[in-house]
Amino acid sequence: MxxxxxxxxxxxxxxxxxxxxxxxxxxxxxxxxxxxxxxxxxxxxxxxxxxxxxxxxxxxxxxxxxxxxxxxxxxxxxxxxxxxxxxxxxxxxxxxxxxxxxxxxxxxxxxxxxxxxxxxxxxxxxxxxxxxxxxxxxxxxxxxxxxxxxxxxxxxxxxxxxxxxxxxTLFPWSVAAQVRPADTLFQVERYLDYETVQSPRISPDGNVVVFGRRAVDKMKDSWETSLWIMNADGSNLRFLLKGADPVWSADGTRIAFLAPGEPGGNQIFVRYMDAEGAVSQVTRVEQTPSDIRWAPDGRSIGFAMVVPSAPDWNVRLPAPPAGATWTRAPRVVDKLHSRADGRGWLVNGYTHLFVVPSTGGTPRQVTTGTWNVGARGIGLPGSVGWDWMPDGRSLVVDGNDDPDADRQRQVSNIYAVDLETLTRRRLTPSKGNWTNPIVSPDGKVIAFLGFSFTKQTYRVSDLYTMPATGGAATLRSQGFDRTPSQLVWALDNSGLYFVADDRGVSNLYLAPTSGPIRPLTTGIHMLTAPSVSKKGTAVVVRTHFYAPPDVVKIDLKKPSQLVPLTQMNADLLGGAKLGEVEEIWYRSADGTRVQGWIVKPPSFTPDRKWPLILEIHGGPHGMYNVGFNPMYQNFAANGFVTLYTNPRGSTGYGTDFGNAIDQAYPSVDYDDLMAGVDSVIGRGYVDEKQMYVTGCSGGGVLSSWVIAHTNRFAAAAVRCPVTNWMSFAGTSDIPLFGFNWFDKPYWEDPKPWLEHSTIFHVGKVKTPTLLMTGELDLRTPMGQTEEYFAALKVLGVPTAMVRFEGEYHGTGSKPSNWMRTQVYMMEWFRRYGTNGTIP
CATH class of the missing domain: 2.102.10.10 (Rieske [2Fe-2S] iron-sulphur domain)
Known part of the structure; x- marks a missing residue:
């Protein structure tokens, strides 16, 4: 910059x-x-x-x-x-x-x-x-x-x-920042060379870092992850092996990781970190292992895996004649949550914990029964929060063993499991969403996240500690009003490190076992995935407006100093002109302060008029942030000013702000978005006849709502939307999420369901609207798009529907589809630009 x-x-x-x-x-x-x-x-x-x-x-x-x-x-x-x-x-x-x-x-x-x-x-x-x-x-x-x-x-x-x-002045403060000289703009083809990093893990002695490096396979049109290794000062960076999710053994002699193996899918492997570098496959299981953790003594590895069960209902049919080909048996579904976006039909069964010798062997199942380990906030399986006790004889895990758990949203408990007797004991006495237990190094304290049960759609998670034997919990995040995540205990048991989203940024914090939470870093960036060594050094992933994710090192004694260890995209961005990003705060219609950002074209000058794209985030409980975003930079490269904001309902601003749309979505979030557009218009450089609106998922909800309540936008690109809350609740993979938005089910009180469904406002739409959804989408199924498309066609509103092959929720998981999404949107906007002056 x-x-x-x-x-x-x-x-x-x-x-x-x-x-x-x-x-x-x-x-x-x-x-x-x-x-x-x-x-x-x-x-x-x-x-x-x-x-x-x-x-x-x-x-x-x-x-x-x-x-x-x-x-x-x-x-x-x-x-x-x-x-x-x-x-x-x-x-x-x-x-x-x-x-x-x-x-x-x-x-x-x-x-x-x-x-x-x-x-x-x-x-x-x-x-x-x-x-x-x-x-x-x-x-x-x-x-x-x-x-x-x-x-x-x-x-x-x-x-x-x-x-x-x-x-x-050589260049006045007031003059917009000039772009760096460069050869090319950030056009879509650059995305094929874009790389990211993930899961950096520093060795216990603090000397070596292993991390995942994610890059595009241009031939397979997919993202591929491999493990790389470097010294803790960033030197001697080199390829290690294919795989993901590395975990160091406590003595630093081995890493466990996941990679494709026999008999299929991901399996657990171990690599010895000596000169020989031997690799062994530890599991050979039919289902996919996840959430791997080394036992404290290094002799075994724990993991989570689904245990299939036979359907409760079988019918007897005559046997088919010899050589006959009969239709495959029907799928019998008896659970509310039976599919998951990105995966399809779930294996019928329950997720449990297993322990396997680190040298390989037969896994031993250590939790049993008709219940799932792992908190399921929206009803679907995700990561399992669990940890070993230091003696290796027991563990703690989150989950819900209530027989009616399939109908309970945001309910989870924490359990202690004895590995000898396989008995479990509930540690959290009250009903709530209690998750992510992590045991202190001395084994005396368990830290965890959560909140007491509420029907509200959003609630900040608090940080608690309790004795390892159970008992009264102590609130450690009093007055913080942000959600801690990715907890890591200090090795001297003095507190917990964590990251937290706050007003568009994410920083590293320390929660002492006595005293208030304090920030360790304060930068305008996103920090994630902390890993801490015995030396008191940490590695995290860092990104900001002009820098894609990279690994940086932090000395926890001098946490203000962030030392870059990788520069994965230096060759990609070294010759690229990037759009400048400006942070703004503005007042909504009722005076609420809202945060947003403006991304300007590299050739921006304030003395001409520019087309504007309003990009709306999904969730709706999510947070746009200061991280590098190829979408915005590609818009900028094509001459568009982009506004992205965090309207009410967003996370990172506290419970009240995030819960402002409870049972009223969309509502005041629309006001916040329009006030943001007005704020940018007030700067004098926006062409009000060339303004466009787009968003995916929750952003699709709001973009379809926007065009039904104003005609100020020349065109819209509504991506993977919910347009009908009634049909969404019955066809999405997260039905409880849909029903939870309203106080009563639609058969008891349909009015709010209808009032907040954009399909029932479609008669007011005049804006040319492009609709884009993945063919495999189970989160906001294609039917949501088809309903809206049909209505627009009947109304005579210019519209087109783009159905993305091979895509679940969203339209850009495959690199070619990410590029198609960008090109289709900008071509649609150019088509309906009022005077044809978009570059």
Whole structure:
């Protein structure tokens, strides 16, 4: 990302070392050579740095084409927030103490913080500007100069608190950031070379990292995952083997992983991490194992697997004549949840835990009965939350052994299972959604997530601990109002590390066993999949607006420093022009504050009109975030401004915000979306005759709702929608989810079901509408699209239905279909652009 560069002379405070600067209204770099200060605004934060390199004391340069700082002597490079990237420096740029005073930032040039000597102060030396930082009398406007802000200020020279600041700008703060020079745009063909990383796992001794590397197989039109290995400093990166989901043994001598094997499907394998590198297949089972965990002593491996059972109902028929070919027997279905999107018909049976010797052998089933291990919040099998006790004699697991569990939504318990007697004991006494137990290293405490039973559609999960023997639970996330996930115990039993979504970002947190939760990282990024070594170093997956997922390392003693270990897409993006992303906050119709982001074309200038795409997320309880998104960058490359937001119903903003659409979906979320569009229009660069709306799943619900309630959009692409809540509840793979949206079933009170079904508002639609759904979709089945398509055809509204081969829910799991989705949408939008000026 290239940022604007400004040059200025600050004004010192009387009697002190502070230098005053105007709080910048847009991302950019300000260099004040006389005072030896760099001021940078980057992704919603303002930083101040000493002008010199922390290693050689030479004056740093700003590389506008790369969006990076560099030392001209030894070529060390740094991010706009001062974070070290590469070179001989090995530490971050020196930050200066900075504070905000109204519309001014005050930099204390006498207090320099070095990241390795005072990491806490280094991390704290930042001013956040993303949440109305200018106070009630100001508002951000893209492209606006200080004189055009709501508070009156003279042009050119700004007078504040008796001092003046003279800007001599090379590129004003107010000018939109210029794109880096590049050869090509992010067109759809680049997606074929796109890669991601997943499940990084650091060895217990902290010396080696194994992770999954996911890339496109262009010949098979699929995604393939292989395991790669590197040193913990990122060096000696190399291919290890085909497989996924690596897990280290406690002594670090082996990894277990999943890979295709005999007699079919994924099986458990073990690789010895010595020079020989022998690999052995541990399981040879008919069903697919999952959720593998090493026993503490390394002698066995536990896993989850479905245990098939015969149907309860069999009928007797005469035997067919010799050589006859009769029709296959019918499928007898007696469970509410019998299919799963992405899988098809589920094996009739129950999911249980097994233990197998780590050298191979016959798995031993350790949970039994007509119940499922693993929490099933929406009724379908997913990951199983379970953990070994340190002595290896018992384990804890989530699940629901109620005979009526198939009709219970968001109900799960935590059980202790004795591996000798195979008896189980329920540890959570109250009804609720209790999940993901994890045992402390000393075996004394069990941490878990959940909440007491509620019929509400959304509720933040809290973090609890309880004695390993059971008993009263202690709430550890009081006042946090965000859902912790991916829990990892500190090795000294002092607390739990976790990540949590919060207003579009995800960071690493620590929940001490005594004291409040505190953030360990604060960046504008998404961090996931933490893995912690005995040395106190962690690896996570990190992504942000301009960087696809990569592995980074964190020293938990100095968590503000994130050290990149991989750059999987450096070759792909090195020559690409990327669209700039701007975070916005705006007010909805009733005053509710809503967060969103604007992605602009690489050639964006604010003095012309641009077509706008409103992209709506699904869920509906989900969160759009600051991670890299190929869809938005492809829209930008094709000349579209994209707005994506988190309307009410979204996660990451607390229970009340997420639950605002309970039994009222769609409703206020529509208001939030339209207010976001108005906010972008108010910036002056949107062509209101070339606005388009799209979204998948819950986004399909809302995009079909939008075009029934406004004609402001020139065209729509409604992807994998729910259009009729009644038929959805009976044909989707998640029927309880459908019934839970309303207080009463439709046979008792059909009115709300009809009012919130977009099919019953279709008569008001005038917008040309493209419908797109996977042929195999079991989540929002094709019938939902067909009903809406037929109605639009009868109404005479321009429409087309695109049915994607080989796709379950969504239209982009196969690389070629992802490209088709993009091309079909943009071609439809161009077809119905009012003046044909879309690039």
């Amino acid at each position: 290239a940022l604007p560069i400004g040059v200025a002379i600050g004004r010192r405070n009387e009697g002190g070392g502070g230098v005053n600067y105007a709080l910048p209204p847009a991302d950019g770099i300000l260099i004040d050579k006389p005072n030896e200060v760099i001021v940078a605004r980057h992704q919603g934060s303002v930083y101040a740095f000493a002008l010199s390199c922390p290693h050689q004391n030479t004056v740093l340069r700003w590389l506008a084409d790369e969006g990076r700082f560099q030392c001209p002597k030894h070529k060390s490079r740094y991010q706009p927030d001062g974070t070290f990237i590469s070179g001989r420096a090995t530490r971050n740029m020196d930050r200066l103490l900075i504070r905000r005073d109204g519309a001014t930032v005050v930099v204390d040039v006498d207090h320099v913080f070095e990241s390795d000597k005072d990491p806490a102060a280094w991390s704290a030396a930042v001013v956040k500007v993303q949440d109305s930082a200018l106070g009630t009398g100001w508002e951000w406007r893209v492209g606006a100069r200080w004189a055009n802000l709501r508070a009156s200020r003279p042009s050119g020279e700004v007078s504040m608190r008796g001092f003046s600041l003279l800007f001599v």
